[in-house]
Amino acid sequence: MKYTEYKGLNLSEIGKEMKEYWEEHQIFDKSMSTREGHPQFVFYEGPPSANGTPGIHHVMARTIKDLVCRYQTLKGKQVSRKGGWDTHGLPVELGVEKTLGITKEDIGKKISVEDYNKACRTEVMKFKDMWDDITRRMGYWVDLKDPYITFDNKYIESVWYLLSELYKKGLLYKGYTIQPYSPAAGTGLSSHELNLPGCYRDVKDTTCIGQFHVKSSELDRINQLFPELKADNLDNVYFIAWTTTPWTLPSNTALAVGPKIDYVLVKSFNAYSGNPIFVILAKPLLNAHFPAKNAELAFEDYKPGDKNIPFQVLGEVKGTDLVGIEYEQLIPYVNPGPNAFRVIPGDYVTTEDGTGIVHIAPTFGADDKRVAADAGIDGMLMMDKAGVMQPMVDKTGKFFKIEDLDEEFVRDRVNVELYQTVAGRYVKPDYEKEGEKHDESLDVYISLWLKQQNKVFKIEKHVHNYPHCWRTDKPVLYYPLDSWFIKTTAFKERMIEA
Numbered sequence: 001m002k003y004t005e006y007k008g009l010n011l012s013e014i015g016k017e018m019k020e021y022w023e024e025h026q027i028f029d030k031s032m033s034t035r036e037g038h039p040q041f042v043f044y045e046g047p048p049s050a051n052g053t054p055g056i057h058h059v060m061a062r063t064i065k066d067l068v069c070r071y072q073t074l075k076g077k078q079v080s081r082k083g084g085w086d087t088h089g090l091p092v093e094l095g096v097e098k099t100l101g102i103t104k105e106d107i108g109k110k111i112s113v114e115d116y117n118k119a120c121r122t123e124v125m126k127f128k129d130m131w132d133d134i135t136r137r138m139g140y141w142v143d144l145k146d147p148y149i150t151f152d153n154k155y156i157e158s159v160w161y162l163l164s165e166l167y168k169k170g171l172l173y174k175g176y177t178i179q180p181y182s183p184a185a186g187t188g189l190s191s192h193e194l195n196l197p198g199c200y201r202d203v204k205d206t207t208c209i210g211q212f213h214v215k216s217s218e219l220d221r222i223n224q225l226f227p228e229l230k231a232d233n234l235d236n237v238y239f240i241a242w243t244t245t246p247w248t249l250p251s252n253t254a255l256a257v258g259p260k261i262d263y264v265l266v267k268s269f270n271a272y273s274g275n276p277i278f279v280i281l282a283k284p285l286l287n288a289h290f291p292a293k294n295a296e297l298a299f300e301d302y303k304p305g306d307k308n309i310p311f312q313v314l315g316e317v318k319g320t321d322l323v324g325i326e327y328e329q330l331i332p333y334v335n336p337g338p339n340a341f342r343v344i345p346g347d348y349v350t351t352e353d354g355t356g357i358v359h360i361a362p363t364f365g366a367d368d369k370r371v372a373a374d375a376g377i378d379g380m381l382m383m384d385k386a387g388v389m390q391p392m393v394d395k396t397g398k399f400f401k402i403e404d405l406d407e408e409f410v411r412d413r414v415n416v417e418l419y420q421t422v423a424g425r426y427v428k429p430d431y432e433k434e435g436e437k438h439d440e441s442l443d444v445y446i447s448l449w450l451k452q453q454n455k456v457f458k459i460e461k462h463v464h465n466y467p468h469c470w471r472t473d474k475p476v477l478y479y480p481l482d483s484w485f486i487k488t489t490a491f492k493e494r495m496i497e498a
Contacts, residue, residue, distance in 0.1 A: 023136075062135075083148075175482075175484070179478070181477050186395065212238055214238065222265075247443055249450075262317075264282075264315065339377050363392070364391065397477055398424060399424060
């Protein structure tokens with residue numbers, strides 16, 4: 001059977017006709033007035049920010065919201081749908097700073113706080129007309145006559161009221177966590193933001209394997225663990241640990257080993273100085289640093305500068321055997337106090353790359369902070385002028401300047417002559433401001449300094465995947481931040497039940 005082909009379907013035109021019909025007969029308003037007294041379905045739109053233009057993804061998200069509300073309306077409920085505008089957050093601030101040609105540091109200097117806030121309030125509603133237009137065109141039913149606006153004092157006070165109620169119930173608490181932080185944007189980033197497409201990028205950085213000198217007081221223990229060593233005067237035994245961020249080495253306070261991993265003591269020579277050394281590393285990674293063929297080379301034939309360096313494995317132990325061994329501070333900028341600089345267990349240590357020994361800087365890594373805290377080791381902190389303990393690097397991404405630190409703390413705990421060489425320097429070139437740029441990166445500077453001090457086993461360029469801030473395209477810094485939390489776990493069972 002043959003059907004007549006119909007070519008008159010014009011969805012765009014039908015959409016316009018339907019929109020006009022709804023508006024002429026006030027169908028949205030009637031969908032609520034005809035259900036007066038019926039059960040309610042409460043809907044507050046997760047508000048868009050009107051300082052940016054709407055896109056197709058907003059249309060898709062709003063369509064889903066609209067479907068839910070229309071479904072509840074068809075079930076006979078009264079669905080009053082309140083629209084709103086999100087007027088807080090970085091997108092607004094960054095937009096204002098770009099328009100005015102200022103940075104965060106200029107607020108209160110080049111522009112008053114009052115004028116800055118006024119500019120933000122103007123900026124945030126810049127594209128409201130476009131949002132209203134697309135709301136009508138797509139047939140999205142929402143009440144925009146009386147929207148909730150997050151910069152309105154009534155809204156702000158309602159949030160503070162709710163927070164105060166949570167506080168009274170003991171559900172508000174303060175935490176201290178290592179979080180991804182964007183020095184360029186001046187904010188922490190959520191895991192969602194960090195996993196946006198394009199945030200992780202391959203970058204080539206200077207990396208190094210540091211030589212952490214085992215303390216002479218550990219001689220007896222080293223001899224017991226490795227009887228084949230047969231040495232009475234050990235002044236050249238080292239743990240070696242790899243890092244892709246040499247700028248964190250001044251904040252090292254521990255080394256982590258995998259409890260079940262096999263470790264070996266290797267007799268060899270340092271490739272740069274030619275000095276004889278004994279190094280400890282994971283057995284599965286031995287040949288990544290000591291080519292197997294070099295085990296056959298004679299030690300007496302070695303000359304400093306030779307490309308092929310002889311080595312000999314002198315013994316093997318488990319990671320648990322190494323726990324507790326103390327070593328000397330690698331870069332003595334600041335004295336962290338007791339308990340630091342010893343080997344601790346780390347459940348996340350692997351032998352996929354590096355040396356199987358992880359350099360621990362608790363102020364710049366979440367796992368580092370966790371395993372160090374379990375072992376009773378604090379992070380490397382310094383006291384600023386306000387008497388607040390801070391990590392060695394400030395939130396702009398540079399080492400604190402001496403003049404920004406507490407004078408008594410500097411006098412008692414800081415090696416000023418040594419620390420001064422990095423004070424005020426940015427940890428990554430991407431953070432450097434005009435007039436504060438250096439010829440070489442801090443990673444390069446620290447690696448070369450370690451080489452001069454015979455404290456580095458290897459320096460090389462390495463390509464690795466590193467997260468960047470989606471707003472600024474600058475690399476992220478893992479940083480200790482104060483954080484406030486709501487104790488949702490207290491109502492876990494009730495929420496599941498509901």
